[in-house]
Amino acid sequence: MSMQLIRPEDEDQVSGPKRRRAYHKKSRTGCKTCKTRRVRCDETRPSCQRCTSNGRTCEGYKNNIDESTDPSTPALYRQSGGPGTIIAPPKLLIPRKSPGEIRSYNYFLEVTGPALSGLFDAEFWCRELPKICVADPALWHAVVALGSIHEACGYGDREPESKPQYALCLQQYSAAVSTLRDTGSHRSTDRWRAIIASAIFTCIYVIQGLYKQALTIHAAAGCNLIREIETEQDVNRPQPITRGQHDTLSSTPINLTQVKDLLFDFEMLAQTFKSGGYADGRNAASLGRTDSYGYWRFYKSPIISPEHPRHLVAAFLTRARRAAESLQNGLGLWWQENRDDTHGLYGTDKSTVVACYEKLLARQVAHTRCYRELQKTLRKFQKHLDLRDLVIELDMLELIQLTNSLYLLSDPEQPDPIIRQAKIPLVADRIVKLSEIVLAQSAPSPGTLFLAPVPLTSGPLFLIAQSGFSQSSRKRAMELLRRPRLEGFWEPAMSASLAEAMWTREQELWRQAQSGDKYVSAEEIEFGFVHDEIPLPYRVCSVRCQFSDKKREALVTIVTQIEEQNGIAPVQRIIHW
Incomplete structure (x- = not known):
């Protein structure tokens, strides 16, 4: 079979007209x-x-x-709106930066942010706030003001007014307030910006020792704004509201959970000082949803072995410290919420006291469970692992756990109340000793003020200074609190002055009881002269603190057990620190 070949010039005749593409x-x-x-x-x-x-x-x-x-x-000319239309390039709200502002901002990044951050708010101080403030003039000025006042107060002479950073703080603070007032942004944006500014302004005033302005003005304003936003958002949310939904301010570009924790903590302190140790129900409910007061509820001791990598062991230790610190906060809040019921423990009728004790003990079941889990973790770290590179962290965990044991009505590791009572002075001495070790390991350089992010020893030391257990431990705890330093934004010296006023009042009453009605003034009493423990009726049970407009000054109203039982008017003292 033959095949006929077609020449190229004959192809059009065979295939017809050539197709053209559309x-x-x-x-x-x-x-x-x-x-x-x-x-x-x-x-x-x-x-x-x-x-x-x-x-x-x-x-x-x-x-x-x-x-x-x-x-x-x-590039500026586009055809979207017709020939010649000009579209302006996007603008970032970056404020003008002088060399002084840049210097204080860098100081905030390197010193202030890490110093203020704790175990629960480091994300806000070290990451969220530095990121958002460069695009917001009001927050930029507020951050620069905070960094400059923190640096101005970081000197041993404690005269920030003579430092150039103090003048910069005043100028930047005024600029931040003016920018907040002049903003033309949406109302929701104004409110979350004002919440962050309230937290920053509160810290600025606390660092300067102006506690009245910090707690009653700025912290209170921030808390009111938070509740206003939450109330509006709760109306539009489906019911029931989960904890995650309740803690999220959906109209904000950053996570304000840690800012809420900080402001509500300030609100709790203000309420405690005002009422003499009683918790506010609304504030307690808000704090109960925060990590700093509720993280302990979900803690369980992990499985730890020497084969675990070091970074995982460090993570386990951080989680344990977070749970222990949260438990300490939760127990402190528990004592405030149950303040009225705890008075029944000091009654004279044995059956009534036992019934009150068992009722209160049942309310600490969850706290005791977490304490046991943390003790398991602590023993695992101490017995099975070599943690020479994490000595401070391990000492802090033990320090907080010892403090938690004193807050518990019954120690699960020592159920016998008589033996426990006999060993409490040893626990107090151990707390003071660990605090000395931690402070020595974190000692500042000469001529500077200690700006410590961690560890925070003022809480355990104040518990020993006010509660007693032994006169020697109380005196040593007050001496350690007197050391000039800032723990975060707080001054332990204020706690020392408060504890000293309480101790002095107890000695006055005890000396009056021993020598009849003769009154002995506080100035005539040698500090720490009484070596025996003061009896319970002469111990302080409540202190109300009213801060003045002056720096580091407050009027305290001191109430002892015998004065409260007999309706005797309490005494007042002015303290300085």
């Missing part, structure tokens, strides 16, 4: 895959159908704004 305007806006294949793209977004229908991956589209314009046309 005309179409060449498009430059197709996807990258179709351009590479040199096929027509249907330009479906986000992925074109021509690619997906053939099982290919659509690589997306280029930014073709510049390609659709004349290359000779400047």
Whole structure:
């Protein structure tokens, strides 16, 4: 069978007229895959159908704004609104930065932020706030003011007014307030910005020793704004509201959970000072939903072995410290919430005292469970692991756990109340000793003030200084609190002055009881002269603190057990620190 060959010039006669491709305007806006294949793209977004229908991956589209314009046309001129339309480039609200502002901002990044951050708010101070303040003039000025006043107070002479950073703080604080007032942004934006500014302003005033302005003005304003936003958002949320939904302010660009914790903690302190140790129900409910007061509820001791990598062991230790510190906060709040019921423990009728004790003990079941879990973790660290590079962290965990044991009505590791009572002075001495070790390991350089993010020893030391257990431990605890330093933004010297006023009043009453009605003034009593423990009726049971407009000054009202039982008017003292 032969095949007839067709010459090229005869091809048109065989196949008929030559087909022409339909005309179409060449498009430059197709996807990258179709351009590479040199096929027509249907330009479906986000992925074109021509690619997906053939099982290919659509690589997306280029930014073709510049390609659709004349290359000779400047970038500011676009055809979106017709020839000659000018679209302004996007603007960032970055404030003007002087060398002084840059210096104080860097100081905030390197010193102030880490110093203020604890186990529960480090994300806000070290990451969230530095990131958002560079794009917000009001927060920028507030952060610079905080960094400058923190540096000005970081000297042993404690005269920040003579430092140039103090003048910069005043100028930046005024600029922050003016910018907050002049803003033209949306109301929701103004409110979350004001919440952050309230937290920063509170810290600025506390660092200067102006506690009245800090707690009654700035912290209170921030808490009111938070509750206002939460109330509006709760109305539009489906019921029931979960904890995560309740703690999230959806109208904010950053997570304000840690800011809420900080402001509610300030509110709790203000209420405690005002009422003499009684908790506010609304504030207690708000604090109960925060990590700093509720993290302990979910803690369970992990499985730890020497084979675990070091970074995992360090993470276990951090979790344990977070739970222990949260438990300490929770127990302190528990004593405030149950303040009225605890008075029944000091009654004279034995059956009534036992019934009150058992009722209160049942309310500490969850706290006791967490304490046991933390003790398991502590023993695992101490017995099975070599933690020479984590000595301070391990000492802090033991320190906080010893403090927690004193807050518990019954020690699960020593159920016999008589033996426990006999060993409590030894526990107090151990707390003081560990605090000395931790402070020595974190000693500041000469001529500077100790700006310590961690460890925080003022809480355990104040418990020993006010509660007693032994006169020697109380005196040593007050001496350690007197050391000039800042723990976060707080001054332990204020706690020392408060504890000293309480101790002096107890000695006055005890000496009056021993010598009849003769009154002995506080100035005539040698500090720490009484070596025996003061009997319970002469111990202080309540202290109300009213801060003045002056720096580091307050009027305290001291109430002892015998004065409260007999309706005797309490005494007042002015303290300085």
